[in-house]
Amino acid sequence: MQRDRRAKLKDAMDAQGVDALVLLGNSNVSYATGASWPLADPGRANFDRPVAVVAADDEHPHLFTAFADLVAPDLSLPEDHLHRPAYLEFDEGAEAFCRDLAEIVGNDARVAIDELPGSMRRVNSSFFSEAGIASADEVVGAAKLVKTSDELGFLRTGLLITEKAIAPVQAALAPGVREVDLTACFLRGVFDLGAEANILDPIFQVMPRRLADGPWTTHGDIACPLPTTERELELDDVLWVDTGISYVGFASDFGRTWIVGSQPTVRQHAQFRAWREIIGAVLEVTCPGATGADLTRAALAASDGRKPWMEHFYLAHGLGIESAEPPFIGTDLGEGYDERQVLVPGMVVVLEPLVWDDGAAGYRSEEVVVITEDGWASLTDYPYDPYAD
């Protein structure tokens, strides 16, 4: 897997005229080195993060970390590629790191970086002049777009862990159960089943029947996702569920609609059928060469021209080392952007259309598919219960 990634990174670096990458973002480091670890709260992650340096002419990445026994036990990195931790939030740490960097890549290397904390800008280094430093996000972004077969295997396992852990959560749904109890059951399950980390405060959102009963929003559309509370579930509550974990550095994503303690009404079944029609129409055009705009047009046509996804999100997003990564389809980047997103085999896409039926809430689920040579293949098979065609 790392050999494939290494080749893709090298191609992307060459294409963008970059000699070396300095990576601070957790997922970028994980991609470039193969290291993975249980992710911390963003605050703590800012100062104890591993840092990677990738030189174009070196087959191994360099890794700077205090937790090599944890993040890098099986990476087979040469000893001189494992370094003391880089504390880039501190001038002293940034100075030491820049000295090491100069030793690794030389003084004239064209360096791309993904983040510039203040200390890195203050330290007198020719690498980090603010004018014109290249973005390493764009290099890694180009490399990670298409998944290798190894990567797909890990993604499948992460998705499977998530689905196995969510089944007892759904079984526990009942009036009087608190939202946080669902989280407790889910977290216990994912760790017992082999998750590396929980990557999102799991969403178990009770949806209002009418938009007007929900929170105020900037666009007048649905407010979602909202954090869980200790609110007790009530009979007939409609829950929108959205959650994900990480496994060996890969994110999973899960989305379904559940009903508390009762079966769907005729109207709710109709919502589900409408959703099936939309997802069917989108999958119908999902194949290599299709653009994001092909997908959004199919979704719009299947829902009478009414946008069947959240105004502030998207119809679809990529899944891989991050729970939402390119390609993004149906965002406020606009139709021209969607036209330029071309599907290719090996991309993993999460489709998340919804049907809103004001007065009776709505239906939303997520489908995770990989683009294949002749179309797509589903990466998940969790049932839609209690809804049925």
Next chain:
Amino acid sequence: MPTEILADGLELRDARRARAFAAMEADDIDVLLLGREANARYFAGAQRLWTAGTRPFGPGCVVVRQSGAVHLVSTWDEGVPGDIPHENLFGITWNPGNLLAWLRGIDGVTEARRIGTDSLTPRFAQLLPKLFPAAEFVDAEPSLESARRVKTPEEVEAIRSAICVAESALATAISELRPGVSERHLTAAFMEAIARQGVTTPGAQRVAWVSSPARFERRNWTEPIGDKDLVAFDAAVVAAGYSAEVGRTWPSSPAAVDKSTRALYRKADDLLHRLLDACQPGASCGDLLEAYRSGGELLPPFPIATGLGLGFDLPVVTGHLPRTADEECLVPGMVLALTAYAVGEGSNGALRNDALFRNDAAFRNDAAFRNDAAFRSDVVFIKEAVLITDGAPTVLTSSPQWRP
């Protein structure tokens, strides 16, 4: 945790904002463009969705000193305090053009002489000066860190509440420790326990690790814990935005603890007391490093003290940043996660010429760490949350430690 999504309380918000605006004034910063959740929450007091890991910089919170206005990227007002009016909210966007247009439309931003950011990406480092050519861009993180590092009384209360959750869940996890269970199982027990108490966001997600030499032979954290293993628990939660951390080390079977391990527990206790003695107001953080050296203890490869608060707070004390430690003073109102990390003399009593940590080869030129490449041994790890006061420090954590 309540049954509604609540913003932070008024007293907490007011006290924090007063400090933060004073810091802006002192450093002559007109406008802040904040990407880090801790800084955004410090000003806004809003609860937004938690995700794990680092996040790329994007200006999700804008603060204008002259008007005192706080603007926030949030598509809804749920969890947003009432003193941030709807017109100051901007919906989630994927389009940098829309984001920049929003920034430009905020009263007081285009006129700003000095604009502070708490980090940058190469892309924003190029875009922002073009958008606001009259402004000087400065790193605001030091100002914000100086405001955040001393806690208000309301913040100390918030940390105490978070500690209660962490300690109760730690007790649950320890109660499940026995030979044959895995580190991962103990982590699962901890995660379930915090959520049952209404806190669904951990601070760190490797809650238990074998701290015996056996750890060097372990391939992953699903393997059963042995009957002679020591297990270190690193319990961290984020409750209402505030971090709590507590660490303890327990033997998997107390009956199997030998004489040298009992001595190691006493050594860890002594080290902890030396560290607490060094937690005097006005003392240098270098004194904490000295507490290790004076007892002949090896420094761990990670920080021995970190600030607790919203997110990442000063000080961060590690042997890798000795100058930073010497320059930083302990101030009443700081809350530290203080770590005593005691290394035994090796299971066979002899120094061994291999690495304590697998990356120690990389420390070969690093004088502070040359020694800890010396031997493999048991480790006893204790972490306490400590409030610096005008006198002796107050230890906020009270989880039981195993006693020989």
